[in-house]
Amino acid sequence: MHFFSKKYLTRDHELVINYTSSINENEPNTVEEENKMMEFMMTMAVIALVFVAATILVALISGGLLRLKNGLVKREAKNVTHK
DSSP: OOTTSTTTOOOHHHHHHHHHOSOOTTHHHHHHHHHHHHHHHHHHHHHHHHHHHHHHHHHHHHHHHHHHHHHHSOOOOOOOOOO
């Protein structure tokens, strides 16, 4: 069977009627699915931002603690004499 045989082709006016029809039975479902997808994407974006913020916060806290430790425990080189 050939795909482009007359049996599989539709007339131009039928395509226009299908695409320009103002009655779309699937429209409420499509809008609802789009809303669910947008909600899912926003949720994923918020989760990603929370992880980024937590990573930066942990890096800042650990850096501050290391500076505090280095400031409190000053290690000075001892005077060593060679014989």
